[in-house]
Amino acid sequence: MPMTDKPTPVRRALVSVSDKSGIVDFARALADGGAEILSTGGTARTLREAGLAVVDVAAVTGSPEMLDGRVKTLHPNVHGGLLADRSKPEHIAALSEHGIPEIDLLVINLYPFEDTLRRGAAFPECIENIDIGGPAMIRAAAKNHGSVTVLVDPADYAGVLEEVGAGGVSAGTRQRLAAKAFSRTAAYDAAISRWFSEETGEAEPTFIAFGGTLAEQLRYGENPHQRAGFYRSAESRPGPARPGVATARQxxxxxxxxxxxxxxxxxxxxxxxxxxxxxxxxxxxxxxxxxxxxxxxxxxxxxxxxxxxxxxxxxxxxxxxxxxxxxxxxxxxxxxxxxxxxxxxxxxxxxxxxxxxxxxxxxxTDGLPDPAAPGLMVRSVAGGLLVQSRDNGRLGAADLRVVTRRAPSEQEMRDLLFAWRVAKHVKSNAIVYARNGATAGIGAGQMSRVDSARIAAHKSAEAAKAAGADRPLAEGAVVASDAFFPFADGLLAAAEAGATAVIQPGGSMRDDEVIAAADEKGLAMVLTGMRHFRH
Known part of the structure; x- marks a missing residue:
């Protein structure tokens, strides 16, 4: 909880922002209320050009900005003003002894690392857009939220101004904004750490973090009693974000x-x-x-x-x-x-x-995601996270191995590759019948592969009835299995349904039995050497 429940007035604010939207009006309102404005670099210049009186942070620290701006706020005269606990007389005495001004409000957003990465900047430019002083000040102010208000999002300007005008920022608001500030620096560091790990080729780093920005608070999750939010994740690779539901315009x-x-x-x-x-x-x-x-x-x-x-x-x-x-x-x-x-x-x-x-x-969405692009997939488990690379495996006809006496016809090969691409996106155990570039029956998520084959065949028969066809859609179709047939029964179920050709990974101890069953039924079979489990 905050160190004090009293609203805190704003007599002095430190303003240093990369995103300058709304900052002039916000700073002017603070100044009109009697607050002194401290600032740095480009922010100070923007405020002065708008006619506002600004005190350079260099005048507070007694040190000029140096090292191309890398060092400007990393100084006791800044962090002392942010970290002093106003409820402790000894802290106030230390500020007075060393001539350090109290800072009541920190308004800051960080160097645009994520945007720099998104536009495909080179490694040195990405490095230069890693903010050091900003996160340090944010964390200092957030830790000391009993005395200091920290703002990292322009969306919060109006609410804070309203409270300032009423006499001070409430304890509840300071605490909420501090939580938001810690979340912001965590997401920022997560983007940097993931990018750096990928740049160095570290596939499974010792520590891993994921960050995101709330896109929408959802009414509920999978079920009405579950809470949920939709977050846009920070990209960890140069270039635009992956097109999809998170980037789409509704x-x-x-x-x-x-x-x-x-x-x-x-x-x-x-x-x-x-x-x-x-x-x-x-x-x-x-x-x-x-x-x-x-x-x-x-x-x-x-x-x-x-x-x-x-x-x-x-x-x-x-x-x-x-x-x-x-x-x-x-x-x-x-x-x-x-x-x-x-x-x-x-x-x-x-x-x-x-x-x-x-x-x-x-x-x-303004584009299609690249199915061959690398990326990470994350799933929570009790007490941990499962992290894996995206299933971006793709195959062409040249990658397949014919193992039966009969090879697939050209049309069968086209349909086999089509069915294989679909099976990659069906929950395991997955069986997909396809004919003439269309699915003819899909069996998904069964504990037994033979059950998936039978369900897919049943669905194909039901679909045929609905379409007024005189035979199940699976008759004359090809079939794809996302993983190998452990026994010949799944293959025989597909043959009974009328399949003429099969695509599957292979690798079972009973591959020879399965291949023999395919030959006996006159089926063509190709092996991929790759499976597509999707649990």
């Missing part, structure tokens, strides 16, 4: 829920597996699993093909596109209830069509 629709965000991310990452220059692609997601994926010459064609796979589950789903949403696709998508549409862009005509469904969210 064109319309009600606020996204926790589950919407999770499913939208899954959908967009899946659809990004397909190069928009090669074909249009659509993924329909429900509960983080695809219920239909397809490629085609147009988005409308791809959507119609994807919808056939499981039209029942598609109701209330997430639709992701790898190209600009056009009017023809939009008209078809809005025919059934859809929670979210996410695409790299949307035409004005498509936006107008979607606008007729007020609750339908439309997200525009």
């Amino acid at each position: 064109v319309q629709g009600k606020a996204l829920s926790y589950n919407n965000i999770n499913d939208t991310d899954a959908a967009f990452e899946l659809v990004a597996e397909f190069d928009p220059g090669d074909s249009a692609a659509v993924a329909i997601i429900k509960h983080a699993n695809p219920c239909g994926v397809a490629v085609g010459d147009s988005l409308r064609e791809a959507y119609e093909k994807a919808l056939v796979c499981d039209p029942v589950s598609a109701f209330g789903g997430i639709v992701a596109l790898n190209r600009t949403l056009d009017a023809e696709a939009a008209e078809k998508i809005v025919e059934i209830f859809t929670e979210v549409i996410v695409a790299p862009a949307a035409s004005p005509e498509a936006i107008e069509i979607v606008a007729a469904r007020k609750n339908l969210r439309l997200l525009v």
Whole structure:
């Protein structure tokens, strides 16, 4: 708790900001209230140009800025003024003895390291944008929040001014702002430490930290009794942030829920597996699993093909596109209830069509994520974190090994590679049937691989009935398994469903039995040597 419950007036403020939005008006209001303004470098220049009286920090420290500005506030006359506990007479006496002025308010934001990294700056420039004095002052003021108010976010200026005008900043506000300040320096240091570890090639550093900025406070989490927030993570690699739900612009629709965000991310990452220059692609997601994926010459064609796979589950789903949403696709998508549409862009005509469904969210990302790009994935466990590199493994036809007497036809090979890309994004155990660039049945998240194969076959039969087809969609399709078949039973289930070719990692102790079963059924089989577990 704060050291004192009394509101603290602001008689002297130290202002040193990189982001100068709103700072002139804020400092002017403080000065009009009788506060003395201390400042440094560019901030002092900005305030003076606005006609404000400013005392240089150098006049307080008795030392000029030096080493290209690296040293200017690292001085007892600054940190003494921030750290002195006003409730302790001996602290006040020490300030008086050494001529150190009390500082009641610290207004600071840090060198723009994250922005520097985001625009792809070289290593030396990134190093120069690591703030040293700023975090030190923030932590000093936050530690001493019983006496000092610390501001790291321009969004808090107005509230603090209101309290200052009423006589002083309340203890509760000082404590809340101190917590925010510590969180800010933690996120800042997390971005630096992750970047530095990656620059030095340290895959599993001894210490690891992750930071983020609150994008939205959500109504609840997966369930109404759970609290949740959506955070944008700080990038640890040079260049723009990974396009996706965290960077998207919401064109319309009600606020996204926790589950919407999770499913939208899954959908967009899946659809990004397909190069928009090669074909249009659509993924329909429900509960983080695809219920239909397809490629085609147009988005409308791809959507119609994807919808056939499981039209029942598609109701209330997430639709992701790898190209600009056009009017023809939009008209078809809005025919059934859809929670979210996410695409790299949307035409004005498509936006107008979607606008007729007020609750339908439309997200525009301005790009597709690179499925081959490196990155980290994090999951919490009791008492710890599981951290791994992103599953960015990709394969082409040349990477596959044919192990059966019959090799896949050209069409089968195209469908095998298609099914393999989809299986990567299906919860394990995963089985995906595909034909003519569209999923024909998906079995997800089962404890037994043979059950996944049977469920996928059942779904294909149900989809065929809904489409008025005379045979299950899986008949004549290929099948992908995200991991090896431990026994031949899963392979035989796929054969019974009508599959003609199989793609799977291989590596089972019973590979020979599985291959023999495929030969007996006349199936072509290729091995990837790579699995795609997704738990």
